[in-house]
């Protein structure tokens with residue numbers, strides 16, 4: 001993920017020639033100070049690059065074209081320091097193909113009541129200048145984020161930072177390659193979907209391979225390498241007695257390490273940053289990859305079980321978005337419920353594959369039977385997750401469009417130990433409560449597979465949804481079922497209309513071809 005940190009955001013300051021050289025010089029200095037201030041914020045994970053202030057249509061068009069073609073520019077922040085007549089921005093904005101954030105700030109914080117004069121006014125006009133840009137951006141139907149407030153304020157910087165994280169995720173999506181090992185778990189609906197449409201909408205590509213490709217890769221792996229990885233396991237985790245040297249299931253640890261090395265090689269050679277597998281298509285693999293998948297996720301690879309390529313891609317994207325943050329992000333599943341007297345909770349887990357970035361302490365490395373799939377017992381890491389705010393995010397294909405569904409949750413420490421449950425897990429309290437959250441989730445068609453993150457917040461996901469132009473349904477403390485249903489009904493009409501319009505336009509094209517032909 002190191003190369004992602006080198007990506008940049010460009011800062012474009014709008015003005016015009018009207019104010020004279022002296023004022024323009026000051027505008028340039030002020031804008032540079034704003035950028036310097038933002039770059040000092042711990043909330044913004046990438047460097048913001050100050051670009052020369054923009055005074056004409058030609059300069060605006062040129063910088064927007066450059067931003068869209070520069071390999072390292074993944075987003076643009078605009079700020080109208082003064083009035084920048086926005087017909088000058090139309091051609092440039094039409095050429096802009098990276099996410100846009102409109103920062104509605106002002107260089108000066110407060111009105112200097114006793115000394116304010118026309119010189120001050122020449123330097124602090126964003127109150128009307130930014131509205132002019134907003135008008136044109138709205139008229140051009142450009143999805144963008146608007147952040148309002150003084151640039152030194154922490155909330156403003158935090159909001160900018162969330163958008164920068166979304167821009168990183170959006171950038172990652174464009175070229176992400178997802179490897180599927182085997183197809184879907186048979187008869188499962190929600191993990192299916194239109195991969196061609198996904199590539200058109202998001203950019204990521206999904207292609208299939210199978211377990212034999214991983215088995216083939218094992219021929220290039222030496223005993224020495226496997227033993228070295230087993231030593232890594234022994235130093236990083238509390239390895240169970242039966243997996244230690246001389247233990248009855250030592251061979252299982254060897255096989256697990258060999259699978260990890262082969263899988264990692266295969267993914268890296270193919271440039272895959274996300275993958276799926278399924279216990280029904282394991283071929284000659286001795287175990288379902290458990291510790292291998294967990295450790296790959298911890299290193300930033302996306303994963304979805306049972307062929308779930310949408311969740312695999314999304315796990316990778318959210319991991320990229322959370323770069324530099326301490327909290328974890330993992331593939332997740334709503335595992336089982338606790339209908340308590342006072343409160344209903346969810347225990348989240350999967351049969352093996354929970355990312356150890358979520359672990360509250362050193363995970364234990366264990367081997368247990370899986371009971372399904374008919375393979376040998378898989379090695380896995382077992383741990384609990386720290387308490388704290390988090391969210392679950394699902395991406396589904398509705399046939400005519402994709403939809404994100406998000407539920408804000410509060411992770412809790414385990415009420416009681418779970419000595420006989422040999423999987424990593426999280427216990428969470430859904431917002432507003434499990435009854436409403438699960439009802440809304442099920443009405444929305446959300447998957448049982450999600451990405452769970454304690455690193456990112458809802459605002460990051462809202463920004464990502466805007467960038468990808470995908471519907472997002474949010475279930476949070478304010479969710480109430482009647483309103484939620486009304487929102488879904490409204491969205492349905494909106495997307496149906498969009499779909500109809502495209503269909504009608506296509507028909508019209510056919511008609512025109514017929515008439516001119």
Ligand code: MN
Nearest residue numbers: 305306333449
């Ligand atoms: Mn599953």
